[in-house]
Amino acid sequence: MTRWTRRKFVGLTGATLLAAADPKAALAQALPRVVVVGGGIGGATVARYLAALAPPIHVTLVEPKERYVTCFFSNLFLAGLRTLDSLSHGYRSLAEKSGVMIVHEAATGIDPVARTVELKSGSRLPYDRLVLAPGVSFRLDAIEGYDEAATEVMPHAWNAGPQSVLLRRQLESMEDGGVFLIVVPPDPFRCPPGPYERASLVADYFKRHKPRSKILILDAKDAFKPQDVFQEAWSRHYPGMIEWLPAQFTGATKAVDVGTRSVITEGETFKAAVANVIPPQRAGALAIETGLADKSGWCPVDPMTFESTLQRNIHLVGDAIIGGDMPKSAFSANSQAKACAFAIAAELAGSRQFAPHLFNSCYTFLARDDAFTNALNFRPDPVTGKIKVVDSFVSKVGESAELRRKTARHAIGWYAAFTRDTFG
Ligand SMILES: Cc1cc2nc3c(=O)[nH]c(=O)nc-3n(C[C@H](O)[C@H](O)[C@H](O)COP(=O)(O)OP(=O)(O)OC[C@H]3O[C@@H](n4cnc5c(N)ncnc54)[C@H](O)[C@@H]3O)c2cc1C
Incomplete structure (x- = not known):
């Protein structure tokens, strides 16, 4: 393997570049x-x-x-x-x-x-x-009937862009009193708290614009994190609006029927006004x-x-x-x-x-002015060769409304700083 030592680089900038007609291009090539x-x-x-x-x-x-x-x-x-x-x-x-x-x-x-x-x-x-x-x-072979064409009727919106626009339009044109159904895939998937944040923020929208509507979450799992924080917020902000059904109750999603916008589990068929099917990944x-x-x-x-x-x-x-x-x-x-x-x-x-220090810190919205946070540190474990968590903080149930409002404001600042760190 080529090793690019500092000495080799200095050598290049000296002899090679002086001789070259276009030093910048020569440097880039070298x-x-x-x-x-x-x-x-x-x-x-x-x-x-x-x-x-x-x-x-x-x-x-x-x-x-x-x-x-x-x-x-x-x-x-x-x-x-x-x-x-x-x-x-x-x-x-x-x-x-x-x-x-x-x-x-x-x-x-x-x-x-x-x-x-x-x-x-x-x-x-x-x-x-x-x-x-x-x-x-996306594993578009995992749920019967959920293929590329079906994503245009029952969007996953798990890649932001046109799919998000489609789902937003469907939510806007949904009649008050309709059912918004979210299908949550099995682990592992992109952004584990994301489906529950989505339920929370769509509920925030419904509360203001379509208060008779309901949100049904069909989960492939029997628990999610931090379940107590989400469920406490749902009963406080949106009493009776969000229903979460774990896999043990439904047998998890098996198929969809695009024509009737229905999701079929082992035991039941759920018909939706708007269906957000997030497939396995x-x-x-x-x-x-x-x-x-x-x-x-x-x-x-x-x-x-x-x-x-x-x-x-x-x-x-x-x-x-x-x-x-x-x-x-x-x-x-x-x-x-x-x-x-x-x-x-x-x-x-x-x-x-050197062994890297690795981090994850996420802000998750429960309502427009209510957010929680988690922060975790990780290190590679020299024995197992796996990345292990070494330290963690997660918001708890019972935090004051003022603290949650502050966290929501911090999240906005985090977005600006983080995207600048990524894209310059
Ligand atoms: C609803 C939702 C909410 C989320 N909220 C948070 C949050 O609050 N905080 C957080 O930390 N994370 C959040 N996430 C997760 C986060 O978005 C992803 O974890 C993150 O984008 C992963 O980065 P990545 O670079 O691996 O993939 P991506 O950001 O998806 O980038 C992959 C890129 O690769 C390109 N690409 C793919 N194939 C090719 C190819 N063949 N040639 C060239 N380019 C290619 C794609 O065009 C794309 O631009 C959220 C996700 C969702 C869905």
Whole structure:
């Protein structure tokens, strides 16, 4: 493997660059190349932090979309409390301020021997190190009748963007007194508290605009976290409006009937005015197709470096990985991305690796002015090789309304700071 020591880099900037007609282009060609696939939270953070490290690394970010819409805060959009525009982020700052080369294309394949990434256009990008952060894909074969066409009638809205707009329109045009049904998938899935936050914020909207409506949650599980905090808030803010049905009562979702907007469980059929079916998930399609996921559908990584345990020189971060105790969240993806960037830089420079400190801190809304928080620290466990939680704080039932209001305000500030840390 090529090691890019500081001395080698200084040598390059001296002899090679003086001789070159275009020193900038020569430098870019001579630097170690890292290609990052996926410009969501994990990928954008890796790219930004790698580009800021010394000695310099040539970083290319491959992402088909011109603008990324955050899933976090998209439940506020569904409740009419944020515009989608306020949740959208471009790549200009990453390109202009951080010097990341942005390629707006989808990656379609990887050749780990030649070390190239294949793009949809047919061209290839060479790399010394590759980072994949493709997020999740949806198992559209898991619920009978819930295929690609069904997502246009019963949206999952678990990727923010057109699906969120569709679900918001359906909620707006729903008659007062209708049933909004949320199907929650089995673990693991993106953002474990997300479905219950969605129920809370849609209830906030119904309370103001469609007070006779009901929300039914059909869960694939028998418990969720922090259940007591959610259920206490539901009975306080929206008495009688939200009903949660665990798998032990229903046998969990088996099929959908798009024509009647019904969800079929083992024992019963539930008809909805608006149905939000969140299907089971696995790693993003590219990771599956290139053999970077194991039988679980998720990607195993070395928690020290986030290098794939199945393929050398390829690292993965974010929702696609098996992250041990870390939940699939934007904060986790951002924290893993920073650890991964430092590990790659250390490897390229041949310097010492340190075990990373990893973090997750989430704000979850129970109503527009009521939010709770959790904060967790993690370390790789040297014995099991898994990421383990070492310290945690979670909001409790019984916190004062003032504290919860403050937490909701802090969440707004967190969004601005966090997206700036990710996209520049
Ligand atoms: C409703 C909801 C609420 C949430 N709330 C929170 C919250 O409050 N706090 C929190 O921390 N997290 C929250 N999350 C979770 C968070 O959004 C995800 O965990 C986070 O986005 C994961 O980041 P990622 O980089 O792994 O994937 P993503 O952010 O999904 O990025 C993946 C990117 O890869 C690109 N891509 C995929 N395939 C290819 C390819 N072949 N070539 C090139 N590019 C490709 C995609 O276009 C996408 O831009 C929430 C999620 C949902 C659904």
